[in-house]
Structures are given as structure tokens and as C-alpha cells.
Amino acid sequence: MTEEINFFYDTYALLEIIKGNNSYNKYIKNIGIVTTRLNLMELFHRLYILHGIGIAEFYYQEYLPFAVGISDSLIKKAAIFRAENKKKDLSYIDCIGSIFAKENKIKFLTGDIQFKDMDNVEFVK
Numbered sequence: 001m002t003e004e005i006n007f008f009y010d011t012y013a014l015l016e017i018i019k020g021n022n023s024y025n026k027y028i029k030n031i032g033i034v035t036t037r038l039n040l041m042e043l044f045h046r047l048y049i050l051h052g053i054g055i056a057e058f059y060y061q062e063y064l065p066f067a068v069g070i071s072d073s074l075i076k077k078a079a080i081f082r083a084e085n086k087k088k089d090l091s092y093i094d095c096i097g098s099i100f101a102k103e104n105k106i107k108f109l110t111g112d113i114q115f116k117d118m119d120n121v122e123f124v125k
Contacts, residue, residue, distance in 0.1 A: 006032035
């Protein structure tokens with residue numbers, strides 16, 4: 001029996017999995033997915049633009065069970081993290097995910113270049 005490992009999936013990771021990027025194959029099975037509704041909003045938006053409402057709705061519902069809540073404390077910490085990394089031009093949503101992952105001792109799974117050399121990041125292109 002394989003033990004499940006948890007990762008925080010940012011929108012980039014979710015899109016790459018949906019696109020079938022082979023680099024993300026090892027993040028499909030025996031992995032605990034964690035994300036937020038904000039990431040799902042980004043995912044829905046991108047899929048709607050690329051593929052229309054049906055695909056966007058399908059994947060929103062597919063990943064909704066993995067969405068966690070966001071506390072006021074997390075929002076404030078993410079805002080500080082964004083300010084401290086302002087040269088990297090990070091999105092608020094990515095900052096929330098990164099801080100959530102760090103606080104919950106799981107890796108932040110992304111291919112966003114701004115996170116490439118940051119702590120607690122599983123960077124996959």
C-alpha cells in the first residue's frame with residue numbers, strides 16, 4: 001500500500017495536469033490534492049476562455065472537493081509575503097497558496113517561474 005503525499009496545487013499545476021503534461025504524471029495518483037476556491041476561479045476562467053462553459057464547469061466540480069478555506073490570518077500573511085517579494089510580481093492567489101502550503105507543511109506545486117528557487121516549492125515545468 002502506497003502512502004498518500006499531499007501537495008498544494010496552484011492553478012498552473014491544475015492546468016498542466018488537465019492538458020496532459022507528462023511532467024505532472026507523478027502528481028496524479030496517490031497524491032492528496034489541496035487547493036482553494038480562488039485557484040478554482042482562475043482555473044474556471046482559463047478553461048472557459050480555452051474550451052467553453054462545459055469543460056470549465058466539469059473541472060471546477062472535479063476539483064471542488066479539494067478546496068480548503070482561507071482564514072483572515074492567512075490572508076494577512078499572504079499580503080505580507082507578497083509585499084516582501086514584490087520584485088517577483090506574485091499574484092495574491094499564489095501567495096495565499098504558498099503560505100497555506102508552508103503553514104500546513106506540504107509542498108506548493110507549481111510551474112510558475114517566479115517560484116522556481118523558493119523554499120517549500122515543488123517546481124515542475
